[in-house]
Each structure stands twice: as C-alpha cells, then as structure tokens.
Amino acid sequence: MNEHSIIPPSSASIWGAPGGCTGWVLMSQQYPETEEGEEAKEGTASHEIAAELIDDNTRGPTVRTVDKFIGKQATNGIVFTEEMYDGAKMYADDVGNVMRDTSIFGGANFGNEQRLTMPRIHELSFGTTDQFIYDYHNGVLYVWDYKFGYLVHEAFENWQTINYVEGIVEKLGIGDQNITVHIRIAQPRAHHRDGPIHEWIVKLCDLRAYFNILRDNAAIALGNNAVIRTGKHCRDCQARHACPAALKAGLGLYEVSMRPTPQDLTPFALGVQLLIVQRAIKQLEYVETGLKEQAKAIIKRGSIMPNYMLENGVGNLAWTKPTAEIIALGESLKIDLRNPKKSVVTPTQAKKLGIDDAVIKAYSKKSNTSLKLVADTGNKAKMFFT
16 A cells, blocks of 8 residues: 555545545646655654653553653654644643543543545545544544644534544444544644634534545546646645646736726725735745745755755754753752743743853754755855855
8 A cells, every 4th residue: 555645635625625626636646745844744743742642641641741752853853842742732631531531431442643544435545543532332433633733724624534534434334323523623833713622513424425525526536527726725735836727826816916906995896806915915825835845846956946045944942951950950050940831941931031141052952944945145155255
C-alpha cells in the first residue's frame, strides 16, 4: 500500500464536499508536494507529543511533563516547544476525560493514530485518524481531529472527520445506525467562537447522506468528469500555481477590484464591491503561496531564481540546559525562574525578570527553522564583497 492515499480523507473538504474541486485529485498527482511546510511540520511534532500523552492516559494521569520534550527533536527534525506541548496536552486531556468516564471503562473500542481504510468511499481512500473511542454499551462514538495550525476548522460538516467516521464504522463493523457520533475538533491556536475544543453531535444514520456524497465525488474525481473549481481550499492546494481556475479567478477578480467605482455607493453596491476586493486579495494570496513554494523547490535544486533567495528562519529563544539547572541558576541570583504552568519561565521572560544578557546567552539559543523565500535585493552580496 502506498504511503499516501490518492484520495485522502485529509483533503476530503476539497474533493468530497459539494461545490468542491474534484479536479484536485489529478492535479495533486501532477504536482505532488515537494516538502512539508513549516506549519505542517510543527503540527506533526505536536501530534507526536499528543500520541505519547494519550498513551499515558490509558494507564492513568499524564506522567510525561513538558521537561520530557523541550529541547528534543520530533521524528521530522522539528524541535519541540512549550507551545506544542501545551496544545498537545489540551487535546490529550480532553481525550483522557472521556476515556476516564465510568460509563466507558470496560466497554469501549479505542484507537490512537489508527490507520483506516474507507472502501465504501473509494477503494483507494485510506488515512490515519487522530483518535476515536467507541462506547458500545451506550452507543456513542467519539472522533477527534487535532489541528495545531491557525486556520479555523469547523466541527459541523467536517468532511475529513466524516470520512474517518466511515472508516471507523467499517473497521469496527458498527451496524447500529442510531448511535450518537461526537465529532470533536481540538485547536489550541485557532480562535474559535466556541473555544479551543468544539464539537458536532450527530446520529450515524444522518451521516449516511454525507458518506454518499463523498463516494459519488470520489468516483467523479478519479473518473473523466472531474472539474477544477476555486474556493478557500486553494489555500492548501499544492497545484494552485499551475491551476487554470485559480489563475483565472485571481487575475479576473483583481481586474474587477481595480476598476474605478463611484464615490457615492449605495449600501448594497458597497457590500458587493467590498466582497469582490476581499475575494481578490484572498485568491491572489493563494496564487502567491503556490508560486513561492515552486520557487523554493527550484532554488533548492541549485537553480538561480532572479530577485529571490532562501535563508534560514530563526525560532524562539529556548533553554539549552535542564530545567533543574535553570531553576538553580535563578536561585543563585535570588530570582525565581519557576513557572507553575510550564515548570520554568522562558529565556525572554527571564531577561525581563533581571537575568543579565550574557547569562541568558550562555544558557539558551535560537534554533533555526525551515528555509524561507525572501527578496534578494543584492545587499547581502554587496556587504560580503565590501
């Protein structure tokens, strides 16, 4: 089995949702993702922490504190941060609260980072769900999706998780159509009106229509009648730089938004004009991010890209010494560096408390993040030769 599905649940909101882009499936095959973005890498690292914390929860209260992760690297090379730990713990604690419910113990199926297949959606559809718990005594299925990024994802009609629900039903052989499904989205960094964890409660029988839509659109996507359409899904599409629909929509909306408009607009006309301008900005952002990713790939291959270059990004200042040593340092200077929530304050916070810059530099450093595409003004070359 391939590592990645051609028609993955993670992109079901693109190819599977009504009015989505069924052409995305074939376009993404022509233009595969060359490198995981920085936001995605951070999310993968935080997921890694969450998986371990949830594993702790199966045995009792969490025993792996922030000190077990800070300064270490995830399997993808990203250095763990306190923010990654805090987000992962919030999500893991929510799973643990359900897990420890007395009505569930002794009568539940449990899946952490579970690989699933969805043959009823399409024989090529498979993926890994973050977490599910099926309380078969009470007829309740909980399904979590953990998002570490800043983009808000709604639990209501969340097509990715709906796709996973079908895979869970298939795996567990659930036949009771009257069970209650709790689709829970955990987002520590996105500002949702309902808080960092929000959910959609729906009966399994009511999800059947959604399963049918996914199945029908999967068939269209891998058939001869796939259609490319623009929308908010363009933001995360790796083929947007070469997509005729995205380019046409971006340039077309830009041209419309730049046309002269009368100063005295009616409220209706002003609302329409503002909507056009905002859509134009968004669509051009989608095209821009696609071109930037393509430019990065070209430069990494050793080719010269006029006007642009790659440089290492710089992460936040982080301690390089064990927590106990940092606390002892503070005690020797009569400054309390403890933090009840995160064991110890950050180097930046320590500086504000009065720790000298020279001491901070000796005990901490800034880590390099992924390469960033920046404008090449020629000033760096000039500085080098002068």
